[in-house]
Amino acid sequence: xDHHSNGFPITQxxxxxxxxxxxxxxxxxxxxxxxxxxxxxxxxxxxAVIQAGLQLFMFMHLRDGQDSKAxxxxxxxxxxIAVLTVAGxxxxxxxxxx
Amino acid sequence: xSANVNAALPLEYxxxxxxxxxxxxxxxxxxxxxxxxxxxxxxxxxxxRYAGGPTQHDLFEINGVMIETIxxxxxxxxxxxAIYEMHRNQKKGLLTWMVITLLLGAGFVGMxxxxxxxxxxxxxxxxxxxxxxxxxxxxGTHGLHVSVGIGWAIMIMIQIxxxxxxxxxxxxxxxxxLYWHFLDVVWIFIxxxxxxxxxxx
Numbered sequence: 001x002d003h004h005s006n007g008f009p010i011t012q013x014x015x016x017x018x019x020x021x022x023x024x025x026x027x028x029x030x031x032x033x034x035x036x037x038x039x040x041x042x043x044x045x046x047x048a049v050i051q052a053g054l055q056l057f058m059f060m061h062l063r064d065g066q067d068s069k070a071x072x073x074x075x076x077x078x079x080x081i082a083v084l085t086v087a088g089x090x091x092x093x094x095x096x097x098x
Numbered sequence: 099x100s101a102n103v104n105a106a107l108p109l110e111y112x113x114x115x116x117x118x119x120x121x122x123x124x125x126x127x128x129x130x131x132x133x134x135x136x137x138x139x140x141x142x143x144x145x146x147r148y149a150g151g152p153t154q155h156d157l158f159e160i161n162g163v164m165i166e167t168i169x170x171x172x173x174x175x176x177x178x179x180a181i182y183e184m185h186r187n188q189k190k191g192l193l194t195w196m197v198i199t200l201l202l203g204a205g206f207v208g209m210x211x212x213x214x215x216x217x218x219x220x221x222x223x224x225x226x227x228x229x230x231x232x233x234x235x236x237x238g239t240h241g242l243h244v245s246v247g248i249g250w251a252i253m254i255m256i257q258i259x260x261x262x263x264x265x266x267x268x269x270x271x272x273x274x275x276l277y278w279h280f281l282d283v284v285w286i287f288i289x290x291x292x293x294x295x296x297x298x299x
Contacts, residue, residue, distance in 0.1 A: 009182040012175060012179055012182055013175075016172075019171055019175075020168075023167060023168075023286075023289070027160075027164065027294065030294040030295075030297060030298050031160065031297060037298060041295060041298070044290050044294050044295075045290060048286050048289075048290040048291070051286050052283045052287070055174065055279050055282055055286075056283070059175075059177075059178045060276055060279045065121075066117060067117065067121045070121065070124075071124045075127070075128060077128065078127070078128035078132055081132050081135065082131050082132055082134070082138075085132065085139050086135055086138050086139045086142060088139075
């Protein structure tokens with residue numbers, strides 16, 4: 001938990017600065033580089049997943065509390081279904097007509 | 099504050115009921131992940147169906163998108179600070195950071211509404227194309243969540259102002275905190291896979 005004797009929220013500040021850096025790196029890669037479309041999408045997608053993990057662990061404290069294991073399994077299951085839904089939809093709709 | 103507070107546990111985890119409420123909220127967030135996944139899937143599949151209407155390149159402007167992103171990112175940070183103050187038993191700090199969080203959130207919603215009105219004036223409405231239907235439904239659902247969150251947080255803040263920091267009000271504040279951070283997580287993916295992807299040439 002956030003029990004720091006000096007009262008400085010180091011975890012939150014660190015998470016915020018890191019989020020800003022990741023956001024601007026993604027912006028730079030997408031707008032200012034001339035990499036191929038696929039490389040850009042995989043790079044900024046990876047940056048987004050890292051930043052989402054940052055929010056989950058540093059701000060939402062996913063691993064805290066007595067139910068942390070069940071909470072984590074629940075989120076992993078949600079993400080699994082989400083990836084399956086999005087990737088599956090794109091895949092199945094890529095046949096014919098494009 | 100009640101006399102039988104267990105110092106080993108944070109205020110929001112004092113009772114079995116609170117523990118279950120927080121766990122239940124994580125289950126709800128799992129369902130929210132899947133709700134947004136269906137909207138992202140729809141947008142991804144429809145994003146090149148323009149029906150002769152405007153494309154991402156015609157509509158999106160990076161400056162406005164960056165301001166929206168920074169507003170929401172900062173509000174997630176200040177919300178984290180609010181819960182941090184709550185864990186230090188600072189009611190005033192909690193309420194102050196919550197007010198700042200909600201002002202940033204309101205700024206975000208204001209920016210988004212302005213953006214939508216601008217698009218509609220350019221002839222890009224929900225009925226224009228499959229791309230824009232998917233776009234407005236995905237972003238509208240997220241914006242609606244932020245708006246509902248602002249109203250919800252105001253009610254929690256009134257309770258905290260009236261009843262003080264108790265195990266029950268602390269649990270409620272903790273849960274709205276989880277909700278608010280989750281909305282920022284969803285925005286990260288909108289920023290990346292709707293705006294940035296749309297602006298890559």
